[in-house]
Amino acid sequence: MTRNYRILVTVAVLIALAVAGCATTNGPASEESANVVETDVVVIGSGAAGLSAALAAQDQGAEVVVLEKMPLTGGTTRYAGGGLCAAGVDLQLKHGITEDSPEVHFQDMMNIGENKNNPELVRIVTDNAKDAVDWVRTKGIELKDEVVSYMTTYPRVYWVEGGGAGLADGLTETAEGEDIKIELNTKATKLIVEDGKVTGVIAEKDDEEITYKASKGVVLATGGFAWNQDLIKEFAPELTGIKTNNPENVTTGDGIIMAREIGVQLVDMELARIVPLGVKVGRASWTSAPEKIFEAGGLLVNKQGQEFLAGDEQGRDLAAKILAQPGHTAYLVFNQQVVDVVGEDSLERIEGGGALHEGDIAAIAQELEIDAQGLEQTLGEKADDTLYAIVIEPYIHSTTGGVAINTTAQVLDESGEVIPGLYAAGEVTGDIQGADQRNALIECLVFGRIAGESAAAGK
Structure with a gap:
């Protein structure tokens, strides 16, 4: 075989392979590729924390996918009263309340939590609460023209029109309007870790397994574990058998279980807001x-x-x-x-x-x-x-323990080190509310936004 012939054969083979490759790429997707979704940020959970994280990440230019195991968005937010707690909001000033401040709010949160909460994280909530309320109002969510006191030194609670459902629906509509993809009936089951970094999530939908790859980060916003008797028995055995007013099968501790499997630090797991x-x-x-x-x-x-x-x-x-x-x-x-x-x-x-x-x-x-x-x-x-x-x-209104985070919502491992690529916000976290909880929704908005921004930046 001459040298020129070998070259022609080689060229012919390369052309054939290229054509075959083009045919495969442009033809029907294979079963494997159909079950892999690539994006920048994956948010697990669609309550106030999850949707805030998704919107914040999107605002930073990230492509976002939200996974929600239930057939409806909102999580426990949908069933909440809809009170947002913050000092210095214009409604507070309008009603003549001028002596309140983030510092007083901070002291109230620490007192309600019986000082079992982390002051550094609590201060993040109270210092950013007003901005979170102002932000949520830019998303088309309206507040009633009133301010009330709820275990607070000064009245600083503002009610969302339509309650928790109004907040959940408003954030959902905004997210969908900004082309954030929300996958309902999609239950995350496992975090993907590569070279020490969380790079995605394995989920189940319609009896199929789907891999969601996140190039920048994964945000846990899966809520608490009031429905999980195994976790309650393990961490608070004296509460074994306790009921919950949470909607059925929503707060089952999914995020905590997934996080625990990769060595995440858990804090305050014995604590909860209990109605005896x-x-x-x-x-x-x-x-x-x-x-x-x-x-x-x-x-x-x-x-x-x-x-x-x-x-x-x-x-x-x-x-x-x-x-x-x-x-x-x-x-x-x-x-x-x-x-x-x-x-x-x-x-x-x-x-x-x-x-x-x-x-x-x-x-x-x-x-x-x-x-x-x-x-x-x-x-x-x-x-x-x-x-x-x-x-x-007796029933549990909300659990206040969960995964450990720092002030930028990065999740920590058992030695207190940051786990790259993993962030968390809302009731899935611990160390913020302490022994009781009266500031849940504002915490979700504040740390949800922080988690989304951190994930989008790949911090």
Whole structure:
């Protein structure tokens, strides 16, 4: 074979390969390529934190994909009251409240959290709260013309029109209007780590596995773990069996589980905002029994009809005592004299939700399956009265522990070092709310934006 012929054959082969390659590229995508999505930033979760992160990353020029396991955006934000807490907002000044400041807000957050929160992270929230409220209003979300106090030194809570659903819908519409891709019914199951950096997510949708590659970063905004009894039993065993008012299967700790698998540091996992005197009203709503029923002479008994409190339990300790009773349940029993003291209006929601039981001792005992003899002994002279009873089931409003982050929302490993490519915001994080939680939505907006900006910058 001559040299010129070999060259011609080689050229012919190269041309054939090129043509074949073009045909493959332009033809139908293979099953493998169809299940791989490449983007700059992947956000897991579409509540206030996740959507804020997505919008902030998009504003920095990043291409963003949001993964949401539920068929609807919003997470627990959709079911929240919609209160945003910040000092110095124009509505506060309009209503004559001029003495408030981020510093006072900071002190309030630390006090509510019983100083179990990280001051450095709390200060990020309070210093940036006003800017977050102003920012969200630029996204077409309106606030009611009022400002209220909610465990705060000064009134600084502003209600979103339409509540949490209004906030979720407003952020969703803005994200969709800016061509941010939101994948519903898509559950993230595993973080991809390459050379020590998080580079993507494996998710499931319609029984198929999809790989989402993120060239700049992944943001965890998956919410808390109030629905995950395994995590509750592990980190707060005294709360085993506790209910939650969160929508079913939303706060299952998905992000925490994925993060834990790659060595992320978890903090404050034993902490939560707990409502000890929880009352289920209707099919899926919850409220709290008025504490003043106790003060007026109401008694808390178990299924044996016996009192079980030492007399000074409150909050988490009270919840733990109730959860230790048979069925993780107690019964608040009282007579008409108590109703006259507390006022019928304080029982309206409980009665309207079908949770206020009325009758003589035999009827109450039979309906609620309480030991009648034990209840009679406990009530004494009151046993002959017409009685009222409320089933008490403590519930978790929100968990306040989760993955550890720094002030730029970068996730930390067990030694406190930054995990490149991974960021987090919202209830999936810990160390911000502490022992209680009254500033959740503003935290989601503040750290959601920070997480999105950090991810887009590849910090």
